Amino acid sequence: MGEGRLRAEVGKLRRRAARFGIERMVSLGDVLVYGPSPNAKQLRAINDETAKIVSWEPDFFFGFCYLNPTLGERATLAEIDRCVGGLGFRGIKLEIANNARAACMKPVMKAAERYDVPVLQHTWSQTKIRLRSMHSDPEDTCLLARRHPNTRVIMAHLTGCGMRGVLAARHIDNLWVDTSGGSPEAGIVEYAVSNLGSRRVLYGSDLPIRDLPAAIGQVSGAEISRSDKNAIFHDNAARLLKLV
């Protein structure tokens, strides 16, 4: 998004995050900088930038490998091998190149299973967006998780998925939802915990397009138990990313 790519900006972000108790952060790359469907060269540039940021602060950042599955199986697997196998990225990030139901997702999911890394899929309840071929509704991401029960899927944007997304995500053991998304809607964290259990909710900020204290405050201010908050802020991600 044009911010946070200089070393000084990254250092400033890290210091501010540390002030609020953030110990580790997943870096996803500037995924829309070339539009919704980057070519292979552009994809490599985005992932190289992520690798650079991780190299600046290796004790703080993890990288996720951004992919455009519509580029085909060969290109997709090559980028996964380069980033996850070679650079040590801890997960895969998917945005709006295609719907999560699309056939081109199969090699991505198989590779994620092979490398044992989670897949973070951008998801939004699109009652007012008519771009279903690109965007993934909660039901699309949930179907992706059901089709690939051995791959861990993170459905991004709890506030974007809303209650509809929480209901769709019930009874899918390999699916997590993160708390990032739109404005800090009241009650949605509580609703997710009551329907999914706190073990399947992850803290997410969507920096830099959202406010960090607000992202944290949405969880810390939720009327759930302290142990549920600890699970959301730390324990679940630590398990998912195999930090413990």
Next chain:
Amino acid sequence: MTFIDTNFWMGNWPFASIPENTGIENRRRLKRIGVAGAWVSSLDSVFQVDPMAGNRSVLEAIRNSRSILPLPVLNPGTPPWEDHLAALLQEPKVAVIRLMPAYHGYSLGSSSVRALVEKAVRARLRIVITARLVDERHEHRAISIKPVTVKALAGFIEEFPKLDPLIQGLNRHELEALAESNSAFLTDTSFAEWEDTLAVLKRFIPTRRILFGSLAPLQSLQAQVDKVRLSSLPALQREMVASGNARKFL
């Protein structure tokens, strides 16, 4: 840090359950999070044809509170708005009124809005305009409400250059665009967001023109408070946004 919430609501919302949204419970909720005062509107005034039922419930709920003020909703798109305004002017606590053109289906350029603003100015009432209450991308399927556009707001500000309305519910990009066209407005923090929101907003809106507004209980009060409390701006500027600017607005 003292907070005055200029965008707080009570009443019923048709698309989600809001537990214990009564006057007393709201006072407890605000106090627990450190919000000392609030301007309160009724969600019942949003979708009911007659906004006065909601306004009356707010007036009743806060009658014994010195720190919570009513922010009644008027609908200049319905004929008895002049009667409604006259009734509100009898209430000593009413110093601000809220317009919600996106929800009540009128244009900010309409003759009834012009007449209402003129009467409000004569009565020394301040004007709040709600641009949006929810993110329109994931609204309920049954309805389609578009937020008030930057163009419409710019036209309104131009028509009433000395009014200095408080415009609530704009996002960061909308605020930037509006500030480029005309700076004679104030805004709130309810929908404006970017990492370190206040520091970003300050690039195009003076801090003295930003008021704390949470949009609670639709949005998380704690998250909205922390957005201001934990901003990187100096303490004095955060205090202005948290409460000082709201006091000056009145």
